[in-house]
Amino acid sequence: MKSRGRFAPSPTGPLHLGNARTALLSWLAARAGGGGYVMRVEDLDGPRVRPGLELAILAELRWLGLSWDEGPDVGGPFAPYRQSARLPVYAAALGRLREAGLAYPCFCSRAEIAAVAQAPHGPADEGPRYPGTCRGLSAAEAARRAGSRQPAWRFRVPEGEVPFADGVHGPQRRDVSAETGDFVIARADGVPAYQLAVVVDDAAMGIAEVVRGDDLLSSTARQLLLYRALGAAAPRFAHVPLVTGEDGARLAKRHGALSLGELRERGADPRAVVGLLAALSGLAPAGSWLTPAELVAGFSLERIPRGPAVLRAREVEALFER
Numbered sequence: 001m002k003s004r005g006r007f008a009p010s011p012t013g014p015l016h017l018g019n020a021r022t023a024l025l026s027w028l029a030a031r032a033g034g035g036g037y038v039m040r041v042e043d044l045d046g047p048r049v050r051p052g053l054e055l056a057i058l059a060e061l062r063w064l065g066l067s068w069d070e071g072p073d074v075g076g077p078f079a080p081y082r083q084s085a086r087l088p089v090y091a092a093a094l095g096r097l098r099e100a101g102l103a104y105p106c107f108c109s110r111a112e113i114a115a116v117a118q119a120p121h122g123p124a125d126e127g128p129r130y131p132g133t134c135r136g137l138s139a140a141e142a143a144r145r146a147g148s149r150q151p152a153w154r155f156r157v158p159e160g161e162v163p164f165a166d167g168v169h170g171p172q173r174r175d176v177s178a179e180t181g182d183f184v185i186a187r188a189d190g191v192p193a194y195q196l197a198v199v200v201d202d203a204a205m206g207i208a209e210v211v212r213g214d215d216l217l218s219s220t221a222r223q224l225l226l227y228r229a230l231g232a233a234a235p236r237f238a239h240v241p242l243v244t245g246e247d248g249a250r251l252a253k254r255h256g257a258l259s260l261g262e263l264r265e266r267g268a269d270p271r272a273v274v275g276l277l278a279a280l281s282g283l284a285p286a287g288s289w290l291t292p293a294e295l296v297a298g299f300s301l302e303r304i305p306r307g308p309a310v311l312r313a314r315e316v317e318a319l320f321e322r
């Protein structure tokens with residue numbers, strides 16, 4: 001199977017070296033496997049989307065030497081490639097889940113859920129496990145409540161563990177029902193949750209291999225349940241370790257983690273930046289100058305170290321020394 005892949009940046013903050021590394025690895029996996037590569041802009045987080053940032057991010061990825069066959073700037077057979085333009089697609093998917101009895105309206109406020117929720121907490125991005133308060137509401141009761149409050153929509157999670165094989169981390173299993181409970185797939189204001197949008201898009205766009213940061217490893221089981229519920233074939237997943245600073249903390253400005261835009265402005269050569277990203281991924285010796293294309297031959301995700309990639313401030317400074 002060809003490894004058609006994608007990168008899905010959010011125009012809510014500048015691209016830093018950690019994001020760029022994930023982009024490079026997802027691109028290499030797709031190209032080494034002979035598959036196409038899709039650029040998709042995830043801009044559903046309206047208030048946080050910064051005007052102009054999408055253009056800057058795409059320009060920086062091109063500067064790095066990456067290319068894509070489909071995307072918001074080049075079009076393609078699965079357009080639109082910007083999530084904010086795909087709301088009818090998500091609404092249709094939600095409609096199918098509702099008709100199948102796999103989604104139900106939830107009228108709880110955050111405070112109400114926190115008040116009745118009990119430990120243990122599931123994945124950090126979901127907050128406390130949803131106790132199922134609205135799971136058994138009758139249609140009449142739901143209709144009555146909808147008169148005074150717009151509901152969110154939750155996915156009816158089946159019991160049991162969800163096993164899957166991760167291309168970097170190996171065999172995984174999670175019990176979504178026990179950890180997260182029925183999770184939100186559409187907010188009360190109608191905006192689809194990340195979990196639903198990403199599954200609908202990857203399925204619609206024929207993505208065969210999702211390579212992304214391992215901060216999303218914990219959401220994969222939830223997404224697999226949605227693939228199953230929507231009758232769509234799930235892609236293979238590979239979660240690459242995050243890049244950290246020398247202190248082990250998630251990459252931040254104080255680690256010299258400049259944005260790609262800043263590196264470019266300060267005169268770094270894109271080949272030196274790609275060399276640094278490759279060195280962080282165990283693909284090239286430190287100090288290499290490379291184009292992404294030069295890394296395609298022989299690339300395999302199995303070569304990526306499973307531990308966090310540590311960015312040293314010294315290595316960032318070295319980008320400006322030749």
Ligand SMILES: [Zn+2]
Nearest residue numbers: 106107108134
């Ligand atoms: Zn509820």
